[in-house]
Amino acid sequence: MQARTTTRWLNTGVETLSPLVRRWKAEASADPETFWGQAARELSWFRPWDRVFEWEPPTFRWFSGGLTNIAYSCLDHHVANGRGGQAALIALNERGEERVYTYAQLTHEVKRIAACLRGLGVGTGDRLTIYMPVCAEAILLMLASVRIGAIHSVVFAGFGAGALGGRIRASGSRLVFTCDATYRKGTDVRLKEIVDDALAADDHDIEHVIVLQRTGQPAPMDPRRDLSWTEFVERAADHDGGWVELEANEPAYILATSGTTAEPKLTVHVHGGYQVGVASMARWMYGMRADDVWWATSDIGWVVGHSYIVYGPLLNGCTTIAYEGAIDYPRPDALWRVVERFGVTGLFTSPTAVRALMRYGDEARAPGALPSLERVFCAGEVLNAPAWDWLQKDVLADRIPVIDHWWQTETGGPVVGNPYGLGLLPIKPGSAGIPLPGMELSVMTPEGETCEPGERGILVFERPFPSLTPTLWEDPERYENDYWRRIPGKNVYFTGDSVQVDDDGYVWFAGRADEVIKIAAHRIGTIEVETAFLTHPAVAEAGVTGRPEEVRGEVISAFIVLKQDRKASDKLRTELIQTVRSELGPVAVVGDLNFVELLPKTRSGKIMRRVLKAVVLGQEPGDITTIEDEGSVEDARQAWLEMQAAIDSSR
Ligand code: AMP
Numbered sequence: 147m148q149a150r151t152t153t154r155w156l157n158t159g160v161e162t163l164s165p166l167v168r169r170w171k172a173e174a175s176a177d178p179e180t181f182w183g184q185a186a187r188e189l190s191w192f193r194p195w196d197r198v199f200e201w202e203p204p205t206f207r208w209f210s211g212g213l214t215n216i217a218y219s220c221l222d223h224h225v226a227n228g229r230g231g232q233a234a235l236i237a238l239n240e241r242g243e244e245r246v247y248t249y250a251q252l253t254h255e256v257k258r259i260a261a262c263l264r265g266l267g268v269g270t271g272d273r274l275t276i277y278m279p280v281c282a283e284a285i286l287l288m289l290a291s292v293r294i295g296a297i298h299s300v301v302f303a304g305f306g307a308g309a310l311g312g313r314i315r316a317s318g319s320r321l322v323f324t325c326d327a328t329y330r331k332g333t334d335v336r337l338k339e340i341v342d343d344a345l346a347a348d349d350h351d352i353e354h355v356i357v358l359q360r361t362g363q364p365a366p367m368d369p370r371r372d373l374s375w376t377e378f379v380e381r382a383a384d385h386d387g388g389w390v391e392l393e394a395n396e397p398a399y400i401l402a403t404s405g406t407t408a409e410p411k412l413t414v415h416v417h418g419g420y421q422v423g424v425a426s427m428a429r430w431m432y433g434m435r436a437d438d439v440w441w442a443t444s445d446i447g448w449v450v451g452h453s454y455i456v457y458g459p460l461l462n463g464c465t466t467i468a469y470e471g472a473i474d475y476p477r478p479d480a481l482w483r484v485v486e487r488f489g490v491t492g493l494f495t496s497p498t499a500v501r502a503l504m505r506y507g508d509e510a511r512a513p514g515a516l517p518s519l520e521r522v523f524c525a526g527e528v529l530n531a532p533a534w535d536w537l538q539k540d541v542l543a544d545r546i547p548v549i550d551h552w553w554q555t556e557t558g559g560p561v562v563g564n565p566y567g568l569g570l571l572p573i574k575p576g577s578a579g580i581p582l583p584g585m586e587l588s589v590m591t592p593e594g595e596t597c598e599p600g601e602r603g604i605l606v607f608e609r610p611f612p613s614l615t616p617t618l619w620e621d622p623e624r625y626e627n628d629y630w631r632r633i634p635g636k637n638v639y640f641t642g643d644s645v646q647v648d649d650d651g652y653v654w655f656a657g658r659a660d661e662v663i664k665i666a667a668h669r670i671g672t673i674e675v676e677t678a679f680l681t682h683p684a685v686a687e688a689g690v691t692g693r694p695e696e697v698r699g700e701v702i703s704a705f706i707v708l709k710q711d712r713k714a715s716d717k718l719r720t721e722l723i724q725t726v727r728s729e730l731g732p733v734a735v736v737g738d739l740n741f742v743e744l745l746p747k748t749r750s751g752k753i754m755r756r757v758l759k760a761v762v763l764g765q766e767p768g769d770i771t772t773i774e775d776e777g778s779v780e781d782a783r784q785a786w787l788e789m790q791a792a793i794d795s796s797r
Contacts (some may be wrong), residue, residue, distance in 0.1 A: 147382070147413055163580075164569025170430075170583035181584055182208070183610055185426045186418075189461070190214070190223045192391040195418070199505035199610075203462040203637040206610045206631035210418035217293035219255040220460035232436070233465040236488060237282035240329060240480070245282050249463070254290075257387030259290035266321065266354060266380025266523040268729050269388060270295030275319040275401065277310055277341060278302045279328040280446050280470040283375070284360050285456055286446060287323055288446070292398045295390045299400040299412075302447025303328050304749045305609050307343035309771040316412055317400050317619065326365035328732065331475045352634030394418020400619045401557040402656075403448055404750040404772060411628070412619035413556050415452070419460065420558050423613025427457035427559040428597045431582060432523060432657050433549060438464040439518070442494040443473050443481065446767045448750050449555040450525070453563045453613075455492055458559070481662035482512035489518040496526040497550075497749030500533045505686040507711050511541055513774065521566055522548045527752055528655050530677040531575040535735025538575075552655060556629070558613030561585050564654045573764070577652040584611055588708045591645055592659075594633045602646045602669060607639035616640070644671055661755050663692035668733045672755055675702055678729035680721055689745040691758040693737055701737030702726070703762045705782055706746060710791055714741035738762075738793070740785035744778040746770075761786050 163171075174181040179198040185311065185493035186195070186209055193339065195212030224230070230250030231751045237245045247255065256470040274291055275296055278284040299317040301310050304323075314322060315395055324341045327334040345352055357365055358375040367374070398417050402410035423668070428434040428576065432454075440459045444450035446468070459466035467488060473481040473495070481503070485493060503510035529550040538548040547570060551563030564571050571580065581587040589603040590596055597603035607614070613672040618625040632640035645661040656662065657670020663670045672690050679688035692700035708714060723736045735781050760767040763783045770776065 155328075157660065159707075161286070163571060167565055167568045167571065167580075167583065171581075174584040175586065178586070178609065182422065182693060183210075184613075185584075186212075186422045189421060190219050194659055195394060199430070201610065204618060204626050204639075206417075208612045209422070209486045212418055213391040214393040214394055214421065215293065215295075215389045215392050215415050216417050216457060216461075217256065217289045219421060219425075220289060221249060221256060222603060224249045224463050225253050225410050228608045229436070231461055232300070232463065234460060235282065236439075236465060236467045237285070237469060238469045238484065239281070240331075240469075240475055243634055247282065249484065251546045253705070254284075255286050256289045256293060258382055259286045260387035260389075261382040261385040263290055263294060263296060263382070264385040264387070266297050267376070268294065268321065270392070270396075270592060271298045273319040274298055274321040275310075275317060276322065276446075277303055277305075277322060277324045277337060277430060278358065278446075279325065280451065280455070280468045281325070281358075281360075282468070284446055285468060288399070288452075288456055289460075290387070293387070293389045295392055295396065297397045297399055300446050300452070301402075302749055303337055303447060304330075304447070304774075306444075307340050311344035311347075311350070312771070313402055313412075314344060314352065318351055318354050320351055322352055322355045322769075323358070325360050326363060327361045329471065331472050334361060336365070342366060342368075361769075377561060378666060387507045390458065392417045396722060399452065401452060401555055404448065404748045405541050410619070410772060411556075411624065413449075413615040414617050415558050415615060415620050419614075421457070423611060424453045424458045424559045425461040426584075427582065427613070428454070430565050430567045431560045431563045432458075432494070433521065434459065434462045434464055434492065435462040438462075438465050439467065439489050439492045440494075441467040441469070441484065441488075442492045443469065444494070444496070449553075453559050471602075474502060474506065478503065478506040478510040479513055481510075481536065482514075482516060485516055485519055486514055491518055491520050493519060493521070494523040494525070496751050497524050497529045497533055497748070498527060499574050500529065500537050503681075504533060504536050505707075507709065515545075518541075521546055523551060523566075524548065524552050525553060525560070525578075526750065527676070528576065528578070529674070530680050531664050532677070532680040534575040547573060550578045551575065552574075552643075552653070554617045557611075558615065561587070561607075561611075574648075574650075574652050575678055577648070579653065580651050581653065586611075587653075588638065589645055590633055590636070590638065592633065592637045593645070598645070599647050599649050600655065602644060602662075602671075604633075605641040605643045605645045606633065606636075607641070610639065611678070625792035629744045647783070658755070661691065661759075663702060664688070664703070665692075665733055665735055666698040668728065670702075670734060671729065674730060675704070675726060676732060676753075677704060678726045679704065679722060679732070681729060682725045684708050684718060685722065686710075687745055687753075688755040689755060689756050689758055691762060693762045695737055698735060701735045703758065703786075704736055704739045705742050705758055705785065706739060707742060708746060718791050738786070738789050740782065740783045740789050742778070742785045744775055744781055746778040746782060747774045748772045749774050758782060779780045
């Protein structure tokens with residue numbers, strides 16, 4: 147745990163916990179049911195729950211017997227409270243198009259689409275797949291489906307036919323919604339053709355594919371199966387778009403994890419608990435208010451898009467921006483231009499995005515002072531201290547805080563963080579913050595021993611919280627085995643992340659537990675080594691893995707992407723290895739350092755270290771349906787082979 151330079155956002159000492167955070171944490175620990183029951187009362191219910199929480203490990207239910215509907219709470223509730231005139235959604239794209247919907251307009255449109263879904267025979271419990279980019283229609287479909295009790299399964303529109311087909315089959319969807327094409331950095335990607343490929347084999351339940359025309363170019367249509375958006379909308383004529391009252395544990399949506407470590411799992415999020423968790427954390431963690439202009443730069447294909455482009459901001463009645471496109475296109479400062487133009491007050495982005503911008507250097511700086519912006523959040527991977535430093539100091543001149551926080555697709559919302567909404571604590575760059583109120587966490591060894599502060603172990607949840615996935619879609623056995631039975635004899639949820647907690651209670655993420663590198667009996671987290679590389683000014687990105695070695699058991703294999711203006715050389719290689727050694731000590735033995743153009747990453751921007759591991763072991767990479775660029779595997783393999791050849795010839 148590194149002591150870093152101080153800024154006014156930085157300090158230490160648990161006594162600095164704001165009185166509110168301290169009180170809330172204590173109340174939540176002492177009586178979680180009362181605590182979460184109070185949080186739930188802030189939302190609208192058609193009928194109150196009978197029990198706040200029932201738990202027969204690993205099965206749990208929150209707010210059972212309560213009747214609610216998350217789409218009603220996001221829309222009609224605000225209109226009924228006189229807030230119909232406020233902007234709810236601003237949908238933008240990189241071509242400069244923009245559409246604004248007030249709460250009243252969004253409610254009206256969602257109702258209309260809900261009626262259209264009913265026109266196609268969709269009802270409670272039916273599944274539909276949305277394979278669309280971040281656009282207004284996709285969000286209307288998400289809200290319309292949950293309004294009538296159907297279950298959406300959004301598949302990231304960057305996935306290919308294999309990943310899409312697998313998710314369509316696994317969800318048992320009857321409908322797929324798509325577009326003729328989407329735009330990415332100026333080129334168009336033909337989504338409808340990918341859907342056709344995914345459905346080529348007759349092993350699915352799809353009855354209709356509905357195609358939103360966006361480019362004016364003809365998309366192949368099968369008249370027996372495919373409908374244009376116009377034909378779909380015409381179905382509304384004889385149907386109503388009213389909401390249904392749903393028991394709190396009814397599923398609202400299915401969503402796959404991003405697949406960094408293995409085959410993706412289909413999580414399930416429900417109307418009651420998810421709603422309470424996401425709405426509460428929006429306020430406690432992000433300090434969301436009705437007058438916020440909120441922008442999460444993620445995609446609706448990921449959990450951040452579900453929870454904090456769509457549901458969280460709308461539950462809290464603020465204005466949310468949905469942006470289709472890349473944050474560095476058409477120019478590296480595109481992100482800041484949107485912030486400036488729409489007066490964004492709260493921004494949520496990913497460490498990968500920050501590191502990608504860092505790679506551009508000065509070109510990615512904000513063009514002006516960004517007076518509207520109050521706070522920036524990052525999650526998805528660790529926000530390494532050097533990347534935090536760049537954004538916090540170089541770009542934002544320390545005017546507002548840059549705040550890391552941790553969660554998973556499974557958790558639906560933040561679990562560890564620095565609760566801006568309850569009173570920001572001192573920031574320790576590189577740490578994701580403290581367990582948020584209502585979260586009962588522990589650090590354990592794989593054998594179930596509790597770790598002391600400073601000791602490395604696995605982060606586990608001692609109790610479920612409302613937004614935690616209660617099962618995996620049609621696979622309760624995998625749910626039980628992968629999460630609840632990993633630590634023998636303990637009823638704890640296994641996050642799979644290796645962490646340590648410092649004396650102030652801050653959690654430091656070291657990497658996935660199964661990716662920890664063991665060098666001569668010392669355990670080093672992949673994140674620690676990558677962070678050490680990033681302290682060197684030439685490095686834009688680093689991905690590391692352990693490689694077996696006779697003397698020490700394992701050594702570090704490093705894959706390094708340099709900043710745009712830096713060139714690979716043996717001198718630089720030696721310098722980087724030295725940097726890691728001086729940051730982490732002589733135990734951090736770098737066995738080989740490979741310069742690459744790209745790291746293998748998931749489409750959601752997470753480094754796939756298991757692919758690097760396969761490269762250094764000379765194995766096949768396994769399931770790479772979620773990879774962003776297959777070329778990155780070849781790039782890593784080539785760099786690795788060249789490095790080995792150079793080592794051999796120097797022997
Ligand atoms: P997924 O649910 O597939 O998007 O991935 C969740 C995983 O991303 C977590 O289990 C962590 O390994 C990683 N992660 C997310 N946020 C952070 C963070 N702030 N710091 C470190 N790792 C993170």
